Amino acid sequence: MARKSSSTESNEIDAVDLISLLSMPENGDSYEIELSVPEQDIDLIALGKEELALAKPPVPISASVSKTIPTTLTTQTKTVAKPQQTQTKTVNVLTPIQGFENDSFDQIRKDISVCQQCGLCKTRKNVVPGVGNEHAKLVLIGEAPGADEDIQGIPFVGKAGKHLDKILAAAGFKKEELYICNILKCRPPNNRDPNLAEMKVCTPFLQRQLALIKPKLIGCLGNISAHYVISPSIPGITRIRGQWFDSIFGIPTFAMYHPSYLIRSESREKGSPNWQMWQDIRALKAKYDSL
Ligand code: SF4
Structure with a gap:
């Protein structure tokens, strides 16, 4: 979603800037996909605090695990590898959406274009279903369209989208x-955050898209x-970025x-958000290339 920001030319960077200004990851191990469960989550499980364990802590996984495409929440039990132990944890995933055995991207677009399942249908200029390779190994998912996307009907075409392209x-x-x-396939007014009800009611469209694409990875x-997409109980993005x-x-999901x-950040210094993104996107590319 394109958010309001203090737009300046100096915010724009190109690929050369990224390569020259951001250092390489220090070792290949940073690409390892298996991660440890956050300490607080281990503690909660160890303490047997059921109400907290049910808060669905983030589950580190191996990207080699194959799963079914999921509209309702159900529970699956999976075994996940940890650096020094193997734990079985519960993961809530969506059940496969039914009734779209002969689905197509054209049909999804038509269904989205006439959708009135939430109030955003009254304020949108255009629906923004998605764009790209219908057989992609990797699907990138943002939260909702912004103003430029609403006008063009294409995701990530504004200033933020151009930054992503680079x-x-x-x-x-x-x-x-x-x-x-x-x-969300429609823009929330004034670029406000999507609310949970909107995301839930819109999710079947995303499920249908993923069911057709069958990606190996999500970003x-x-x-x-x-x-x-991961869990409401995970820490903020600054703590979980770069993790699977x-x-x-x-x-x-990365x-x-x-x-x-x-x-919104001009800094490219080590540790800055753009520097961190550079590490993350390279880690994602390494995983992508390994498929
Ligand atoms: S945001 Fe999704 S659920 Fe809401 S009107 Fe648009 S397509 Fe329908």
């Missing part, structure tokens, strides 16, 4: 190989996307910053 290109991604969309762009999780779609956050 980051993807600098990391070696060909945009035409990817599929890019949002949880969540930003805090809202990550908290919806299971998700409600049953597809290995957490990253939203480009609208990145364009």
Whole structure:
């Protein structure tokens, strides 16, 4: 979603800037996909605090795990690898959506274009279903369209989207190989955050898209996307970016910053959000290339 920001030319960077100003990851191990459960979550489980354990702590996973595409929440038990132990944890994923055996992207677009399931249908200029390769191995998911996207009907075409394009290109991604969309297919007025009810009612469209694409990986762009797609109980994006999780779609999911956050920071110094994004996108590319 394109958010309001103090737009200046100096916010714009190109691929050369990314390559020259941001250092390489220090070692290949940073690309390792298996992660430890956050300490607080282990403590909660160890203490047997059922009400807290049910808060669905983030689940680190191996991206090699194959899952079914998920409209209702159900519970699956999976075994996840940890650096020094193996734990069985519960993961809530969506059940596969039924009744769309002969689905198509044209049909999804038609259904979205006439959708009136939430109030955003009254304020949208255009629906913004998604764009990209219908057989993509990687789907990038943001939260909702912004003003430019609402006008054009295409996701990530505003200033933040252009920034994302440069980051993807600098990391070696060909945009035409990817599929890019949002949880919501219509713009919330004044670029407000999507609310949970809107995201829930809109999710079947995303499920249908994922069921057709069958991606191996998902990249969540930003805090809202990550908290919806991965789990509402995960820490903020600044703590979980660059990590892999299971998700409600049953597809290995990587957490990253939203480009609208990145364009508000001019710094490219080590540790800055743009520097962190550079590490993350390269880690994602390495995983992508390993598929
Ligand atoms: S945001 Fe989703 S659920 Fe709401 S009107 Fe648009 S397509 Fe329908």
